[in-house]
Amino acid sequence: MKTAAVASPDVAEFALRMGDTCLILGHRNAEWCGHAPALEEDIALANTALDLIGQTQLWLGLTAEAEGKGRTADDLAYLRDSSGYRNLLMVEQPNGDFGRTVMRQFLFDAWHLPMLKALAGSKDRRIAEIAEKASKEVTYHLERSSDLVVRLGDGNGESHARMQAALDFLWPYTGEMFLSDAVDEALALAGIAPAPGSLRPAWNEKVARTLADATLKAPESSYAQKGGRSGVHSEHLGLILAEMQFLQRAYPGANW
């Protein structure tokens, strides 16, 4: 397999973005464990979180390998400050009510699945393999989240209002998924990852269809909050890391 066309740092950066996004969303979803509105949802959401943590291990493992600095996936997760994190801003936002958590999962899944499907054809075999495995899991995530968005949007007055509010709140964070920088351009050119903008039509189509079934209305503003992928985050990420990294920071170098 020829992967030499692009320097490894670009692959490392790309895997970091994917891994960080999976990690932070997995962490957020896991906050519901024991607190979800129904036992079946508790189990299903924990399952989604587990898949995302598993994918994190693969992506950050690839970053560690591609950067070649002797760091492990755990070093990357537990020993970077927020400015080193490359996740999308959307996934670090607080969970809000269960409706917002469901809506966030849907808006993310509707991007995540086409991304993984495109990556399954990557010229980098390692990326293609991770994408192949993850897309099976994410197919189910999207089925579940889109189904819930429809049922709650087209439920009763309160569930409709909550889902609309969730959509309005999250909408400005969706644009970041389709932004492109030099790393994306180089990877697209080399056939290693799709150009982010190329995922837009599939996302638009899935979101439009689902929101129509859910009787919800997408906001008209196209303003995009951005910064996650260059390490400029919201205030929330620092607090997530303070919790997540506590043991590794309090007992440096210990084995767990």
Place this chain on the structure above:
Amino acid sequence: MYAQMVKTDAARVRSLDEMEPVERAFQERIDAGQKIEPKEWMPEGYRKTLIRQVSQHAHSEIVGQLPEGNWIGRAPTLERKAILLAKVQDEAGHGLYLYSAAETLGISRDEMYEQLHSGKAKYSSIFNYPTLTWADIGAIGWLVDGAAIMNQVPLQRCSYGPYARAMVRICKEESFHQRQGFDILTVLCNGTPEQKAMAQDALDRWWWPSLMMFGPSDDASVHSAQSMAWKIKQNSNDELRQKFVDQTVPQAKFLGLTVPDPELKWNEEKGGYDFGEPDWAEFFEVIAGNGPCNRERLEARRKAWHDGAWFRDGLAAHAQKRQARKAPYAVAAE
């Protein structure tokens, strides 16, 4: 062991000769080791006792998610995070099987939740203790799940079919849970002095509450005698506690930890350990709602239920709409 001190409504255990024919036939089937299935005749006391026990067991599983869930966000590695999340998810799954088993006895899940939230139904005393360090996650797996297995293995032979079958599945997962707890502690005990101290501190705090999980001695309890006659219960509390101590003390030694009981001593004659008496006054306080975390545990469950009402109502409303769209005339005619 997640059901403690389950009452049976019995004043005394009656002999076969004192029973009406239908009850006698029922008891003879139990004596012959046959399983009782949901649609079959059963004495009202048997049904009620099982509802109490199975629902208490189910509540323990879901309240038990909380102390461990407390550390998912702080798990120290990606692998530990995934394992702990999977374990807490398993507990929710156990809750689901057990609520379903209880439902076959003629009570709905919502009614059982109502009993939990109002304080009418209990859950295991152990989950009213706090998880203060990462070592507590190890101690819960090792001691709490260890004690649970001790009780649940015989429950696989319980006379009520759905409960016995749920227990078979649950036991398989519990032994994985116990191993992961022991593994956490093994790593800590082979780690830095601070980590080892963390492990010892966890054992110090969890040892006695774990022994209390079996409940006070029930040798003189009519409820236990009745439950045993019905084969809902197979062993006395003291028997199980002894087995647990005998199994666990050597494991503590293997870890290099000290069991916090000055009276603990090997008794060659009985082939088991002698050990001290748990503080039963503390146990009854915890059962009565005065444990360190009773209020927050119950509050967390009530809040999850209350905050999720809109979600459940929304889904129900959608299901109704869908039904109406499918068969508009049928609904209009109702």
